Amino acid sequence: MALDYSEPAQALTFLGQLDPGSCRVKIGKELFCVGGPDLVRRCIDSGFDVFLDLKYHDIPNTVAGACRAAARLGVWMVDVHACGGRRMMDAARDAIQGTPRPPLLTAVTVLTSHDQQSLAETGVVGSIDEQVERLTGLAVASGLDGVVCSAREAALLRERFGSVPVLVTPGIRPSGSSADDQTRIVTPAEALAAGANHLVVGRPITRAADPKSALAAIVAELQSAA
């Protein structure tokens, strides 16, 4: 559950209605900028596993320090951008391994908002699938726990890298819901069938008239598909 709210109070009010058994929560750049580490601790203290999604992408030393700081907060998962390269991911992995409770470390491959054309504009030659596969190879070689990708690439990654890498898939849209700024969207049941481990869902829940029911409907779709 992506807690993409602008105010901590909104996030905490919503969290108060949820059972930590029904989902984990993701805190991204906007909410972290206003709520900071205190908000992360409050979510953890309420029983939720927290994915701190700050998508680090910097020189190895800076990313290592940021990952170490995130691990010390007690988060369940933290992510970096795989295009930061092998040395950056090696440094992130080493930094996390030295902490008492290492979180899962994942690498974002190609953002789910990209399509073939917008990816090409960044200078990447080749298809989205090829780029996701290439970056996943780097992440796996660096000993990361998994990657963030669209569920559209999940089957390909399972075929190529087997069952071990954790596949975190945003861009989830129940059928009939708006794509918003996402391009490579997949329904919850299809994502599960393709081999995704953790589905990231934000606006289909946060912007729903009844967010709790929207989350329950997604959980029910997943349980019937499992």
Ligand SMILES: O=C(O)c1cc(=O)[nH]c(=O)n1[C@@H]1O[C@H](COP(=O)(O)O)[C@@H](O)[C@H]1O
């Ligand atoms: O790392 C992420 O979580 C992420 C990677 C990616 O490729 N695409 C992506 O949408 N995300 C995040 O997943 C969430 C998706 O939100 P919705 O599009 O509202 O469901 C947002 O918080 C994004 O920041």
